[in-house]
Amino acid sequence: LYLPALKNGFTNWDDTWYITENDRIDDFSPGGIAFWFTHYFHGQYSPIGNLITMLVYAVQGMNPFGFHLVSVVLHLLNVVLVYVFMQRLTALRTVAMMVALLFAVHPMQTESIAWAAAVKIPLYVCFTLIALVWYLRYIDSGKWKWYGLAFISFILAFGSKEQSVAIVGSLVFIDYYRGRKLFSKRVLLEKIPWVALAVLMGLSSVAATASYGLVTPAKTFGVNEQIILPSFAFITYLWKLIIPAGLTAIYPYPADTAGALPWFWYLCTFLVLAIIVLFVGFWKKNRTLVFSIGFFVVNILLVLQIIPTRNILLADRYVYLSAVGFFFLVSCYLQRAMQQGVVLRRLLIFLFFIWIVMLSFQTVVRNRVWNNPETLWQDVIAKQPDALIAWYDLGGYYSDQKAYEKALNAYEQVLRINPAYLNGLYNAGNTAYHLSDFVQAEAYYKKALLVDPEMKSAALNLYMTLLHLKKYTDAAVLIEKLKRKYPGDFTVQSKGALIPKTFSSDREVFFSDLLYSAEKAFQEKRYIDAIATYTEALALDSTLAALWFNRGNAYFVLSRWENALFDYNQAIRQDVTHSDFYYNRGMALIMLDRREEGCRDLQSALEMGNQRAQKALATNCK
Template sequence: MTDRKLLLRVTLGWFLLLILAYLNHFQNGFHFDDSHTITYNTAIRNIKNVPAFFSDPTMFSANPQHHHLRPWVTTTLAVDYWLGGGLYPFFFHLSTFLVHIGLCLLLFSVYKEITGNALQHRWAPWIALFAAGVFGMHTAVAETINYVISRSDVWSTFFIVLSLFLFIRFPAKRKYGLYILAAVAGVFAKETVPVLLVLLFFYILFFEKNLSVAQLFTARHFKTVLGVVGRLLPLLLAVAIVQIYTLTRVNTETQDAGLSNPLISYWLTQTYVWFRYFITFFWPFHLSADTDLKVISDVSNWRIIVGVLFVMALLVSIVKTSARKETRPISFGLIWFAASLLPTSLLPFSEVMNDHRMYFAFTGLALAIVYAAGLLVIRRESSVVAHPSYKKAIIFAMALIIGLHAFGVHQRNKVWFTEETLWKDVTEKSPENGRGWMNYGLSLMSRGDYVSALKMFEKANTLLTDYSFLNINMAIANAGLKRNEEAVANFARAIMLAPNDYNSYAYYARYLVEQQKFAPAKEMAEKALSLNKNDIISLESAMAAYQGLQQWDKLKQTASYTLSIDPENTKAANYLAAAHQQKATVALPSSGLKTSEDYINLSLVLYNAGAYEDCIAACRNALALKPDNADAYNNICAAYNMLKQWDKAKEACKKALELNPNHANAPANLKWAENERL
């Protein structure tokens, strides 16, 4: 069997194992930031919103503090919602997984070009394949694949590597700028694409100009370095323009930048974080969805010392391995690793480390580590040939590494299955993380265990003494236990801690509605909506309050607006019909409006309530789902008749009869329109 055929078979075997490893993750739930970017984000529920995603940052999240412009991510979420017909995790996970597979294939090609450039050996493709395989199957990578909104890391990494692939694989076609287009697409996914400039700079210098890091700082090679910078100028300008556009579209008045740590201490702590990431590549046994590592202020702390020494060793290794052509892939991979971590290391984010940040970093580290190991094996090639058992041991070691990672992925998928399994794991791995205890309590509260939930919240309160959202959750739990005084006190403290956060007002409004205290509920809901006009909890609480106070005009206005942003909101449809009838009892489908028939049923209720324009709007929604629905055109005709818009009524009835010549009601409605028109 030729090496090419064997390589293909091994690749197919890896691909099959990857599918098996991730087979138990496709039904895993939405977690953490998925709530405001997916679950409660009504913008992704309409595929027609896609063009607006590229200009309106409010469509990225239901929470104003997280309004970013990452339109590629939001577009893919909308496509997944459209394909699945709702919030079905399978389609969201499948989408991310397919991109991950595509990334692994691109990495293999990029690694193959780099290793082949530095190493003229028949085993070079195998090194590239194993490096791509280790990354694709790495246990730590499962954190990003399971966390749906972290597809921003997957997509941005995909486009960066795609740009690298186009640049490296097709040098003669660089003049067409295809690699620049790939980079620009990546900017619409996440703010990490500028790292590509660093990678291309060192790729050209290492593998095309045959220079080492030390030679970059000599006067002799100054013009060469300057020439490389000039070659990358078009890419720099394109990425900078698009990146500035995405960043300046954010409303800074409502935006939570997440930058809350002292700069110098944060930088020093990042050295230890880099060390932790590096160790995790070899020993991924302490993964946590939300770590409890905090900024280390004491410069004499052993972790800072270890981190600084690690970064110094990393820099020395980069310089040393760049000196020879044969070892430059190691240097390039280490630069890739370091550069990918710079965006989250230079800015003092409130979260010191996140496991999903390793996704991009490991694309570089996998190349460096696997190539270094491969080079050691090649240097002992004579020993391998002389001792077949040694060769078998190497093959066994490679298979064992991939197999162990596949098992690790399978186990991490189990952790990400539900909110309860995920946050229970966080409390075990990161016991000093108050947010972890709070979210674990939330998962317990979701199944009605308010007593246990309160215990988790109390534990969280010892770690997060001034966290408004924790007080909201304590209020909800106390309300569930009928401890109304405690609930009100918790809501009051939540508002005091974060007077500009809509969440406190929204959940307090919902609680007051449940207590049938409609006047204060209205006040709280309107305050929440003044801070976030699209919050569904606030809108539904406001509608309930307006109905309770019989403020029908406000109810109609709010219900209509809610349906405009969330067409499947059955509560809003009920409230709208109630507003027209000016009474609260309206029978509508109990489930969400998902089919054309659901909207036809709604149109009939609205017609009977005298809401003729809303009846027509419901029929338009029915036609969007089923363009040949004759009933929809007939109901439009009847509504226009009631509005005395005879020409529009006649046109709609004719369309109904074209679709169904034997329609029961369309002939009579058409005759009505024609007679009145005359």
């Protein structure tokens, strides 16, 4: 089922900062390894997960196959662990096999496996399941070594993903299912280390989130809606576990609803209340039902967005472990129903088989969706056409591929959804700039600056756009404003730049800054960069002798005499009054063994008052 995942590449959704653009992925120094244990990374604390990623990189490099292989192997290991956990919990082999089979093939699990950056999920679940198995062995044997092994596994689970804190709730429901007295002294004392570590984990998770900045939905909701939305997410998870239709990577918050949500959202709240009533009412009557509900809830509660911290309402990956509770309930009742008669048993086996086939087919399809950013985001857009992040990241992918027309179309869709989305405006401007549509680029940059007047990069790009549009006065006003605002970046003027006195002040500002960038590169002996900057300026205006002359000087230093001679010829064609032009051309001609022509230029330079020419004549033209 997961063979297609092994052929997938990387996406541009978290795979970038976590793997492909992670500059720490190859740092195996003691300090590099210690970093993961002592620092948060992109608002997360996952030292074990990051070390696994580093090891994969060390073996496979940036080949996506290795990263996907680790995820698939972890999933297969988790299938075995689910079976062991269920069999040890219930001693019902058939139930354990059914739960493990559903866990293995359900398409909602695909996101956690086919997405390279999600490797932390199967990893933390692996350690969590090991901890639960050890804990059951402790209950069965009373030996503290199993308790210790379970606790160590808990620590490793937390080192993989902070969501593992839910294991404490899972232990409570294991105790409940096994008939242990939850408030007995022994049971309570057992939980103290777990609860203490869970509290530390919770504080660490809050600190990690705060270190990177809390991500909240663009739209805020009232108290009533904030109760309804998690209820909708909860029921949606259950529904999609039964019929996995419309699976997608992004489930955005609802758009503006004019103060009212659709009726079925309210219905979800009543369904959640009904589940709570069942949970309480059957506490002493039906351990299977209560354990199933409890295990599902404690493992999904932290990601139900009761307090919004993400710009998505739900995600398939959040049910990777909690689904075990649902699968357990289904499997137990199916087994009981199968014992009611041969006909019913055969019918249920047939229906279960059809369900497994349907789930498996969906899993194969979902694996292929994660092949690359284009397949991923087009799938999201087909199901959630107003998912802003999908259009935005699709635009980013097309930009990286230099498919700028497609990228601009994607960014326009972003702005359709949110006309004031700053990054959308900025990137739309960048894309229009790449398409040489400077009029449109100017409009986007100006809108971006209306949203955020402090966006320096937008202002600088607007400046360059104005230059392309030959709006030199507007460009001069803008660059002077930027110089006042960011004096550290724009205070130095071009020293010694050859700018004709006839230039107006606005154009002087323009060429002065271009020449300064090139001269700085020249002074730092970055001659290729200097040539590139002068070439950019010449593309805008090839009538300026100063630009030809200065680029010629860069070629001269690189001993590219023919290129230097060409540029000096162009400079003299534009301005015959500058002695340095003749002097430098003369030296270039001499280096090309065209001594007679070179000496004539040196003589012309001397007659124009160039003192260096006298020594050069004495040395080269005897």
